[in-house]
Amino acid sequence: MSGPIVYRGWRPRRGDCVVVKDLGSDHKSLPLYLEVMNHSPTGFEWGYGGSGPSQLALAILVDRLGYARRAEAMMLHQAFKITVIAKLDRKRWSLPSGAVDDFIASISKGRSPC
Numbered sequence: 001m002s003g004p005i006v007y008r009g010w011r012p013r014r015g016d017c018v019v020v021k022d023l024g025s026d027h028k029s030l031p032l033y034l035e036v037m038n039h040s041p042t043g044f045e046w047g048y049g050g051s052g053p054s055q056l057a058l059a060i061l062v063d064r065l066g067y068a069r070r071a072e073a074m075m076l077h078q079a080f081k082i083t084v085i086a087k088l089d090r091k092r093w094s095l096p097s098g099a100v101d102d103f104i105a106s107i108s109k110g111r112s113p114c
Contacts, residue, residue, distance in 0.1 A: 007060055007100075009046055010092040019044050019056065021063065022094075033059045036070050037077075047090035049082060057081035064100045076107055 006022040007030065020027040034041060037058055044059070045052025057080040061073035080103055084095070 005097045007063075007095040007097070008093070009044070009056075009088065011090075017044050017046075017052070019059075030056075030059050030063060033062045033070075036062055036067075037074055046085050046088040046093065049086045053081050053085045054078065057085045060085075060095070060100060061104075064097060065104070076104065079107060
């Protein structure tokens, strides 16, 4: 896994969703990773349990685990969506990479992440 980062999402205008990974001194748009799994070609969403939140959950996990571990991300992303992504504030949120790592660790140790 890469070093500490913060994933951030917000809505600058009605209907738009922006998601970046904040690297401290820089930030980059989070890719959709549609080549891994295509839940929502129109983009990310959060704050509920639909297809846009599924795509965001998958993208964060692939980004955090690395593309080589995409199969693991594919297995975990629905639980991550329900446990974390569906509960994010609809307007603006931030999610430290440590919280993502904690979720991954809790699942891999067989504990409930809730």
